[in-house]
Amino acid sequence: MPDARASSLDAVTDEALARAIAAGAAGSTDAEEAELYRRFAPRVRLYGRRHLHDGASADDLAQDVLLRTIERLRAGEVRRPEEIGSFILGTSRMMAHGERRVARRRDALAARFMDRSMETPPPSAAALDAPRVAECLHALPERDRLVVLLTFYADREAPRIAEDLRVKPGAVRAIRHRAMTRLRDCVLGGARP
Amino acid sequence: MTAPECGRMSLVDLSDYAAGDLPEAEAAAVEEHLFACTDCARRAAELDALVRGIRSAARSAEVGGFVTDDILNRLARDGVRVRTFTLLPGAIVPCAVWDDDDVMALRLRGDFGDASEITLSQRVAGAEVVRATGQIAPSPNGEVIHAVPAGWIRQLPVVDVEILLTTPESGGEREIGRYTLAHGGTMHR
Numbered sequence: 001m002p003d004a005r006a007s008s009l010d011a012v013t014d015e016a017l018a019r020a021i022a023a024g025a026a027g028s029t030d031a032e033e034a035e036l037y038r039r040f041a042p043r044v045r046l047y048g049r050r051h052l053h054d055g056a057s058a059d060d061l062a063q064d065v066l067l068r069t070i071e072r073l074r075a076g077e078v079r080r081p082e083e084i085g086s087f088i089l090g091t092s093r094m095m096a097h098g099e100r101r102v103a104r105r106r107d108a109l110a111a112r113f114m115d116r117s118m119e120t121p122p123p124s125a126a127a128l129d130a131p132r133v134a135e136c137l138h139a140l141p142e143r144d145r146l147v148v149l150l151t152f153y154a155d156r157e158a159p160r161i162a163e164d165l166r167v168k169p170g171a172v173r174a175i176r177h178r179a180m181t182r183l184r185d186c187v188l189g190g191a192r193p
Numbered sequence: 194m195t196a197p198e199c200g201r202m203s204l205v206d207l208s209d210y211a212a213g214d215l216p217e218a219e220a221a222a223v224e225e226h227l228f229a230c231t232d233c234a235r236r237a238a239e240l241d242a243l244v245r246g247i248r249s250a251a252r253s254a255e256v257g258g259f260v261t262d263d264i265l266n267r268l269a270r271d272g273v274r275v276r277t278f279t280l281l282p283g284a285i286v287p288c289a290v291w292d293d294d295d296v297m298a299l300r301l302r303g304d305f306g307d308a309s310e311i312t313l314s315q316r317v318a319g320a321e322v323v324r325a326t327g328q329i330a331p332s333p334n335g336e337v338i339h340a341v342p343a344g345w346i347r348q349l350p351v352v353d354v355e356i357l358l359t360t361p362e363s364g365g366e367r368e369i370g371r372y373t374l375a376h377g378g379t380m381h382r
Contacts, residue, residue: 042241043228043238045241050210128242129246130249133249134253134256138255141327142258142329145256146258146259146260150263151212152211153248154261154267155267157213164332173214177208180208181205187246
């Protein structure tokens, strides 16, 4: 489980985190593993969204990639810890291609290497207040909200959305830009909806 | 001295990436940078949190508004219970939601003509309780879908809910359809 050390890890470089996990005994680097997860899971999830076109699969990919990374660090198989970001990107690419194998491996690796509690993404990535997001979504113009939901909930790409809304794909992008900025300001900035 | 923050990728740039809007080569360049840059990683985390929040909010069935079949299908896949009513202009339809319904989807049909902007007005006991205007395109079979949280319907007494769809035309408004839901209360299984 992540402990009080986690708060002191903010200033630690990615390389130092990777080296600490590689050098630590199993069970002694939970805070470092949680920090590595906190830093990289959002990026891997975005990678997964881009390549797997499905939010749930992207969630699974993030978990699998970080589990695999920790396994490889522990085994001394990451030759250049100073390039841990590149390693994680490479692992994301490889695992996205082998998506079908992932579910079987996840359970086995989690049982061997990681506290099950880490399977729940940390609060910073997971716990935006859903009622607040719903309120802010509701406050968007009807078409803007529809574009956001079709993109990030129904996992539709711009050409399909453009067809449904009878606009050009470029317009979908422009609507999404405006909507996401307003939504971010409302949800994260505390602006009134 | 603090190093200047990398401003290469904004939340909007990253949303283009996540939405699959970038060509392959450009997406690959984004990935190479993103996995090496702490500043851009923070913005990625912000977008990731926002996207996860959008998905949770959608699944909570509290958002409402105009939707499409793609969204209803996704809700169904996520186990959200959607009760659907298809209404023709002039229809008076008995309506009740079950106590475990999450969303009521109203398929409102009518003569949309060339309408590019639609206003939906919903009245309960004469008082307007919902007014939604948007540049919403009707589906090829001539309908728009409006989603209402079932929890909102459940708290209504036995009452008629009147819905009016209009579109701006020739400096005024043209009626597309008027529909009545005769709400008979919540049903229990």
